Amino acid sequence: MTKPKVLVSDKLSPTAVQIFRDRGIDVDFEPDLGKDKDKLAEVIGQYDGLAIRSATKVTESILRHAGKLRVVGRAGIGTDNVDKDAASKKGVIVMNTPFGNMITTAEHAIAMMFAVARQIPEASASTHAGKWEKSKFMGVELTSKTLGVIGAGNIGGIVCDRARGLKMKVVAYDPFLSEDKAQKMGVEKVELDELLARADFITLHVPLTDTTRNILSAENLAKTRKGVRIINCARGGLVDEEALAEMLKSGHVAGAAFDVFSKEPATENPLFGLPNVVCTPHLGAATTEAQENVALQVAEQMSDYLLTGAVSNALNMPSVTAEEAKVMGPWVKLAGHLGAFIGQMTDEPIKAINILYDGTVAQMNLDALNCAVVAGIMKKANPDVNMVSAPVVAKERGIKISTTNQDKSGAFDGYIKVTVVTEKRERSIAGTVFSDGKPRFIQIKGINIDAEIxxxxxxxxxxxxxxxxxxxxxxxxxxxxxxxxxxxxxxxxxxxxxxxxxxxxxxxxxxxxxxxxxxxxxxxxxxxxxxx
Known part of the structure; x- marks a missing residue:
């Protein structure tokens, strides 16, 4: 059997490269090749796998030359440098490593909070200049202050834990955080307006979506208490930077610490040059440990897939075998659509997801179908979620997932019904796949329909x-x-x-x-x- 062959076209750690070799995979380590698109296009046809960071651009043009390529592994979260649609059409799996830099990013947010609380960068610059302006840099303690955390998922949850260790009072706003999970985390779950009114410090840990864009708008910033300090190490675009600059100038906001900006690279910004504003150039994941972790993870994931067919953290492929994929494809799509419908319809925290499989579909790979349903539901809050990470995210949010399968009970050979339970209501939708392979919605809120999607x-x-x-x-x-x-x-x-x-x-x-x-x-x- 011919050994799989992998190209590493960006700077990955030698340990990660060695993982491929130890697993019996031929690997070419060319850390600068990704910057040369013509050379990459010339050689990519030789490889089964491509391991990258952000420098390599996996475009449709590159993929046209990739006759053997089966998997692209991105050491990190962001995959903007990969044309995922083109990869899907080509049959190439795109993997990332969504959990490798959580601690590093959370620690950076805590560091930024300390920096803005004690005006450390300005005080350091002043002292380096030979001044001794001790009375100028009067800071505030973190102990006993209220920290408002917007987004209590993976990274936000770590920030909550660290803040509690600093003896801060933590309030969290997250539509997908249940009361039970909040209690286990030791935080108080609140609505956004209450968080804005109570918090001495506000830190953001949500993805950038249509829902979260400018979540700290001019209107919402005006609801904050005087003297608040705001930290953003999540995504640019979550805060109206123009409005924040005006509130910093007026003194309503006492300070801000930003690692991310609406336009990057940020060579100019309304926040630049303002007193008690700490800015860093998107360093959230920039630690030796984080870079090593994501490199090792991507090497292990790619090796698993190339050698055994196991799929981890894939952004564009269901976790099903090749034999199952042909039959399950339309049902996986249906499951995702059912989840997407309920996800878009549900604003309050979800306590449970109940999935019923009836008839022929009950005999399929229900784990993969469950993942598709949950990913569909979670995508509204987190567009980066995929079929592998969705159950992990749901578990961390305290969402209980239950599955029931039964023999054919109605007019359809098979159908899927999804019910979401919140503190206020239950919401359900059912669908099937017709003989033409197209998914249909067949019931909403118990009302029978026949709707093309x-x-x-x-x-x-x-x-x-x-x-x-x-x-x-x-x-x-x-x-x-x-x-x-x-x-x-x-x-x-x-x-x-x-x-x-x-x-x-x-x-x-x-x-x-x-x-x-x-x-x-x-x-x-x-x-x-x-x-x-």
């Missing part, structure tokens, strides 16, 4: 009264929104009714506002699905 959809609820179809159709038509498919359902005559529209493009907010102004709809929700 599209990239852009609009979901509405209303009382079962005349005029709903006409209002939806007329409003969409008058505003240039084309309806590809229109599905209706109701609980009973005169009871609750739902509509699910598959449209060619996202329904603009002004159009949704026009629908809301009619007073006919209880709920109007745009939905997005990855149908490629």
């Amino acid at each position: 599209g990239a852009h959809m609009l979901y509405t609820t209303n009382a079962d009264v005349p005029g709903i179809i006409g209002t939806l159709g007329q409003t969409m038509g008058e505003n240039g929104v084309n309806i590809a498919n229109f599905t209706l359902g109701r609980s009973d005559k005169g009871g609750e009714a739902i509509a699910l529209l598959y449209v060619d493009a996202e329904v603009p907010a002004p159009v949704r506002e026009k629908l809301a102004s009619t007073g006919m709809f209880r709920q109007i929700k745009p939905l997005e699905f990855d149908v490629d």
